[in-house]
Amino acid sequence: MEFHLDADKKISKFNYEVEDVNEPNLYREIFPYSEVPKVKFDGDSVVMDLPNDIYITDTTFRDGQQSMTPFKEHQIVDIFKYLNKLDNNSGIIKQTEFFTYTSRDIKAIEKCLSLGYKFPEITTWIRANLDELEIIKKLGIKETGILMSCSDYHIFKKFKSTRKEIFNKYVAVAAKALEYGIVPRVHLEDITRADFFGFVIPLVNKLMEMSKQAKIQIKIRACDTLGLGVSYPQATLPRSIPRIIAGLRKYGNVPADALEWHGHNDFYHVVPGAESAWLYGCSSVNTTLFGIGERTGNCPLEAMVMEYAQIKGNTKNMNLKVITEIAHYFSNVMGYEIPARTPFVGSDFNLTRAGIHADGMLKDEEIYNIFDTSKILERPILIAVNEYSGLAGIAAWINTYFKLKNEDKISKKDERIAQLKKWVDAEYESGRNSAISNKEFELVVKSVFQELICVEGSYAG
Known part of the structure; x- marks a missing residue:
């Protein structure tokens, strides 16, 4: 089912049920696999809806670190200090997330927590697993990301399961997090290949209902896992980022300040994609320093600092000179080679x-x-x-x-x-x-x- 500007006339029900299909919807007309993916257009559009307050979140210690030699404990602490210095109590760099799988990760979290910084707030990331949730409870973390893959590529091919079974599993983990008083940040993995009205919206509606009952706002992170999202409002689902964000707001009832976008750069769309998420109603975009991350990487944090400056016309009291300090640290201390022509941080950028x-x-x-x-x-x-x-x-x-x-x-x-x-x-x-x-x-x-x-x-x- 495609999202249209006049969707109220074409989609009559708002309490969607999971369509527990027998065969996965792989959108072969868009993702033929043996060819480059297609972008489909239907002539309709959605209205721009920039939130009053927009933010940057960070996943350098989680998604970013997966692409490099694991950071040393003191390096994690140093980088965290730099992020705080860059934010400079503006609150724009709102959060950063950590793994909790090794003693090194946990020690680094404890040291960063001991610094007492307000920004970026320390959060974590886990799979939809009750045992991993117990670790977060013991650490006393207030918010955690929970991986909830939502495309049939994952549900059928990776989990060998059904939509209904996966739906019930996700709901149970979210319920336990709420019971513990932990804010669940639901990571809707592979949303740009997911059945939006057949699975995503029913799941999000259920989560928002649980959120209201628990009086704890569940957050939704829409994850463009393979960088397939496009910034065109006239493109059809599941690839149009403006329609995904507008749809989560309108049909999922997700408040702007509880919505976040996470993109990858496989098709060079990561920065315009993140910007379009902001412009169409998403308050936060997720980033890594210098765009480090799996395959082609994540959205560069420093790029979105510059996008923020251009969209909002200011940087509040962020200290942009720290971007250069962080680049020096990665190059000189961590041995990371920043490509010379990388905007803002490469040796040749100016x-x-x-x-x-x-x-x-x-x-x-x-x-x-x-x-x-x-x-x-x-x-x-x-x-x-x-x-x-x-x-x-x-x-x-x-x-x-x-x-x-x-x-x-x-x-x-x-x-x-x-x-x-x-x-x-x-x-x-x-x-x-x-x-x-x-x-x-x-x-x-x-x-x-x-x-x-x-x-x-x-x-x-």
């Missing part, structure tokens, strides 16, 4: 190699820089020196690297710039095919510009 761009930056860096990266991220612009740099490129490199301003700036007409260009040209004419590193060129520049010998160079990666 570096230019093109001579014509360098000439523009020499006149005014605003011409080719996305914003004041030095002020906002403590990342001054960088100019790479190579065989294509020219006089303007070399002068721009000196001015940016040594942070020269106003009358201190070096002009491309300075005779010493021509001298440096001769050195660069000679390097490449003699067969050099490697880049000139910033440290190497710094020494060459200081041998020509004596007044810069005592001037400290900028961060250059």
Whole structure:
């Protein structure tokens, strides 16, 4: 059943029952498997409904950590401190979630709890298993994610079960969490391949009914497990993120502040997908630092900080410079190699190699820089020196690297710039095919510009 703008006329009942089908609904017309998945459109749409308050949540210690060598206990604590410092008591980076499967994880949770931070709030993640729920109860955690796979791919193929049996299992675990006074955050895994009205909405309706009775708000995390969600409101279910969010709000009766989106980047849709979740009624989007995660990764936390800034027109009192500090920590302490062209954190994200761009930056860096990266991220612009740099490129490199301003700036007409260009040209004419590193060129520049010998160079990666 597809979601339409005029759904009230086409769908008369609001108390949906689980359709306990004999054969799984695998949406083969959309997911043929032997071909690239299809996006279907029906000409209808849904209305944008941006909540007043939107948030970012984090799963670096859970989903993110699955893609890397397990973090050391002290690294988890350090990163948690950085997240708190980045949030800076704004409350925008609302929560972070942890595994509870090893003694290392539990010790890290205990140390992070002892810090007494309000943000991000510490939550956990478990499977729909009563034994795992007991661990959360003993730890005294107030909220936990509970994995509740909702597509027939999982129900029939992975669990070898039926919709009704899985429905009853999920309800029982959620009921026990409520009994313990723990807020269940239901993770609807693989929602972008699930039967929305045949299973998802009946389950969510039941959970919201239980929530009302217990006076504890159950949260719903819609999980795009394979990155199949698209941001188009005119696309049909199960792939349209706007329709999933609008449908959970309208037919699942889920309040905006109890709704969260979790995406993956398999089809390059993870950031616009998360943004569309916000725009169509979801208060929180789930992320990891630098988008680390299984396969192609999760939604990058730093990307959604920037999306928040653009949508809301402010960052409250978040400290965006900490993004650069975290990048340094991952690179220098944890040995994680951030791809050079990664926006906001890669070594080349605000570096230019093109001579014509360098000439523009020499006149005014605003011409080719996305914003004041030095002020906002403590990342001054960088100019790479190579065989294509020219006089303007070399002068721009000196001015940016040594942070020269106003009358201190070096002009491309300075005779010493021509001298440096001769050195660069000679390097490449003699067969050099490697880049000139910033440290190497710094020494060459200081041998020509004596007044810069005592001037400290900028961060250059």
